[in-house]
Amino acid sequence: MATIIFKCPQCGGPFEFAEGDNSSLCRFCGISSVITGDTGIHRLVIPERVDLKAARTSVRKLLDREAGQEFAASFSFNGGSLLFLPFWRIRGIAMGWQWCEKETFKEEIGYDENGARYTRRVKGQNERIFSLIAKPLIFNSPAGDYTAFGTVRVGLAGDVLQCEPMDYPAVAARGSVIDPLKGVAQARQEALAMARDTSESEGIVRRESRVRILSEWLALMYYPIWNLHFKRGDRVYPVIVDAVNGEVSRCRFPREKQREPFLPLAMIALLVIGWTTMPVAGVAATILAAYLMKYRTGALNISAIIRMLAEIPERGGGVQRG
Amino acid sequence: MTAKCPQCGFRADLLTETTYHTCSQCSAVYRVYQGQSISEQYFRHEPEESLAWGALLGFLDTEGACAPSRPGEIAFTYHPFWLADRADGSTLFKAAVSLPDSFQPPPSPPAGDLEFSKNDISSSKSSIDPEDAFPGAAGLKRLRLLQVPLYLISYEVAREKYQATVSGCTWQVYASRLPEDNGIHISLPRLTFLAVYLTVLIIAGLLAPTIIWRFGIFVVILLAAWALERYGFGRG
Numbered sequence: 001m002a003t004i005i006f007k008c009p010q011c012g013g014p015f016e017f018a019e020g021d022n023s024s025l026c027r028f029c030g031i032s033s034v035i036t037g038d039t040g041i042h043r044l045v046i047p048e049r050v051d052l053k054a055a056r057t058s059v060r061k062l063l064d065r066e067a068g069q070e071f072a073a074s075f076s077f078n079g080g081s082l083l084f085l086p087f088w089r090i091r092g093i094a095m096g097w098q099w100c101e102k103e104t105f106k107e108e109i110g111y112d113e114n115g116a117r118y119t120r121r122v123k124g125q126n127e128r129i130f131s132l133i134a135k136p137l138i139f140n141s142p143a144g145d146y147t148a149f150g151t152v153r154v155g156l157a158g159d160v161l162q163c164e165p166m167d168y169p170a171v172a173a174r175g176s177v178i179d180p181l182k183g184v185a186q187a188r189q190e191a192l193a194m195a196r197d198t199s200e201s202e203g204i205v206r207r208e209s210r211v212r213i214l215s216e217w218l219a220l221m222y223y224p225i226w227n228l229h230f231k232r233g234d235r236v237y238p239v240i241v242d243a244v245n246g247e248v249s250r251c252r253f254p255r256e257k258q259r260e261p262f263l264p265l266a267m268i269a270l271l272v273i274g275w276t277t278m279p280v281a282g283v284a285a286t287i288l289a290a291y292l293m294k295y296r297t298g299a300l301n302i303s304a305i306i307r308m309l310a311e312i313p314e315r316g317g318g319v320q321r322g
Numbered sequence: 323m324t325a326k327c328p329q330c331g332f333r334a335d336l337l338t339e340t341t342y343h344t345c346s347q348c349s350a351v352y353r354v355y356q357g358q359s360i361s362e363q364y365f366r367h368e369p370e371e372s373l374a375w376g377a378l379l380g381f382l383d384t385e386g387a388c389a390p391s392r393p394g395e396i397a398f399t400y401h402p403f404w405l406a407d408r409a410d411g412s413t414l415f416k417a418a419v420s421l422p423d424s425f426q427p428p429p430s431p432p433a434g435d436l437e438f439s440k441n442d443i444s445s446s447k448s449s450i451d452p453e454d455a456f457p458g459a460a461g462l463k464r465l466r467l468l469q470v471p472l473y474l475i476s477y478e479v480a481r482e483k484y485q486a487t488v489s490g491c492t493w494q495v496y497a498s499r500l501p502e503d504n505g506i507h508i509s510l511p512r513l514t515f516l517a518v519y520l521t522v523l524i525i526a527g528l529l530a531p532t533i534i535w536r537f538g539i540f541v542v543i544l545l546a547a548w549a550l551e552r553y554g555f556g557r558g
Contacts, residue, residue: 078376085433144431145431145433148432148433148494149433149492176366176434176435177435178433178434178435179434179435179436181405181413181431181433182413183407183411183413184411185407185410186411186412186413187411188411189411229373229376229493231376234375234376234379235376235379235380235383235389236376236377236379236493237380238377238493252380252384254383254384261548261551261552262548265519265544265548266544268516268520269523269543269544272523272524272527272540273523273527273536273537273540275527276524276527276528276530276536277527277533277536306508309508309512309516310509311512318384
């Protein structure tokens with residue numbers, strides 16, 4: 001359960017609300033305060049704990065650790081912004097019933113004309129199972145399509161960290177506040193689908209259920225992330241860093257090794273000097289060029305030769321998250 | 323007829339044929355469709371074409387596709403999309419104006435900071451009605467028109483044209499096909515540079531009187547070509 005911290009309107013002391021409460025007493029001056037939300041929905045924000053510098057350092061450390069210092073140094077930081085992503089948070093008790101009809105089978109033992117024993121699987125009567133559902137429900141659902149931002153651990157953060165009431169001007173001054181585009185009705189449907197017991201699916205013929213959320217407490221919880229850009233040459237790579245724990249949640253940095261421009265020119269010169277001197281020297285130069293090619297690029301075929309002459313960079317590997 | 327501003331709630335008397343109206347109180351622009359006001363919102367975005375081009379190159383790079391050697395044509399636009407909330411809670415998202423041929427629209431609404439449209443935003447007006455955008459979709463509860471910042475980029479690889487759409491909100495790239503990196507493309511400037519270099523070497527090799535002269539001339543030509551290349555000659 002999350003704790004929401006306010007400043008007491010009378011004494012200014014920290015004033016704690018448990019998630020789901022609407023009123024509380026200040027433990028310093030004893031005044032009672034009531035929390036109200038915007039059009040009935042509480043808006044909470046998890047404050048960022050990682051600043052821009054720390055987010056950049058986190059990306060650098062990841063690149064350094066996974067691909068080496070030279071690879072990390074090939075990317076330069078190109079700017080970034082703080083985003084607050086809204087998540088629907090539904091808390092309550094899922095109550096209802098569930099009924100399902102399930103196929104059953106039993107093994108029958110028989111004997112054939114030679115007296116040999118055999119077993120066969122025979123379909124029995126369908127089993128009808130009725131169960132009541134009553135369980136606490138805590139559900140977090142992104143209020144939009146956040147596939148571009150990787151995995152955001154809002155559920156864990158919402159349970160463990162202290163939240164603040166949403167002060168829009170103050171939060172918007174720190175970063176962009178993303179607007180919810182997915183309605184709460186869809187989030188409720190997802191929460192109810194989670195509450196239904198669908199763990200058993202083998203042999204189920206029919207399933208009926210009616211589940212409702214009782215004592216529902218609904219909030220929009222804003223989670224901070226850093227949206228950074230790194231550059232290599234004229235290429236831009238977006239990176240998402242969790243602004244609470246500093247983890248890189250999404251990035252794609254491909255490895256690209258630039259070719260040495262001197263090698264193809266030197267090989268052409270070697271071949272021409274050999275073949276314009278005498279045929280034996282030409283053959284020797286060709287063998288030497290082939291050896292050099294194999295030694296430097298690891299391959300000796302038409303595609304590798306053309307790639308080297310065209311100076312197409314070598315690709316492969318790199319660092320990827322999300 | 324009267325219509326209610328979706329932002330401030332101010333009621334305005336409008337002509338029956340009105341399709342777009344600017345609220346006199348809050349300056350929000352909204353669409354009037356069959357007597358109902360539909361909010362029109364746009365994602366706040368500062369256009370930056372170089373970043374969109376860089377995002378496309380980075381995307382091609384990570385996808386292992388062949389990158390274009392020359393910058394493509396970039397057109398920035400606020401493109402209208404219908405966002406419909408259905409009675410069952412799900413949402414539908416569809417372009418309200420068809421994108422030009424071969425440009426892929428984003429499949430879902432991007433995450434961004436939404437604002438009500440003002441008259442100073444140059445955006446396209448919707449040309450596809452909601453019924454045409456969502457044929458057979460019953461139970462539409464709420465309709466919104468979202469102006470999504472998009473970069474429509476046309477580029478060329480190996481004399482073949484490709485199109486890509488870059489979202490200005492998330493810098494995600496949408497493309498129906500990518501140039502395959504089969505590794506046999508040599509740009510014309512590079513080919514010319516190599517051909518001239520080879521010709522000069524052969525002529526020098528044939529004209530040089532002794533092996534020492536030949537070796538000396540070759541070293542000079544090699545170093546000159548290397549220096550020229552470092553200055554950008556022969557780059558695609």
